[in-house]
Amino acid sequence: MVIVEIRNSTTNYALYADLVRGGDLVVVGRDLSELVGGDEYEYFYTIRVAAIPQLCERLGVEREALLDGLRRLLMPHGVTASAAWRAWLVGNAIPYEFSVR
Numbered sequence: 240m241v242i243v244e245i246r247n248s249t250t251n252y253a254l255y256a257d258l259v260r261g262g263d264l265v266v267v268g269r270d271l272s273e274l275v276g277g278d279e280y281e282y283f284y285t286i287r288v289a290a291i292p293q294l295c296e297r298l299g300v301e302r303e304a305l306l307d308g309l310r311r312l313l314m315p316h317g318v319t320a321s322a323a324w325r326a327w328l329v330g331n332a333i334p335y336e337f338s339v340r
Contacts, residue, residue, distance in 0.1 A: 240306045243320045262288035268321045285336040297331040
C-alpha cells in the first residue's frame, strides 16, 4: 500500500507498507530526489509479527485496518514521513529492524 508518494521537479519520494508472508509488517522508503544525488536510496523498517498486536493497539486499529491506520498516521508528514515513523516507533516502544540497500 502506498503511504506517501511525492513526485515533482525536486522530489521523488515514496513510502510503502505491506504485511508479508508470516505476518511481519515491512515499510519501504525510496528516495530518488536531487538531495540524494538522484541515486536510488531504499530503506526498510520491519516490525516482526510478535509486535503487531502492540503496534495495532498503539495505532488504535484492528489488525485488518493496520495499513490504513499507518497511512493516516504518516501521510500528513509528506517527505518527513520516515523520520516521523521512526520517532513514533521509538516513542511507543515498538521494536523494529532497520536496513538500507
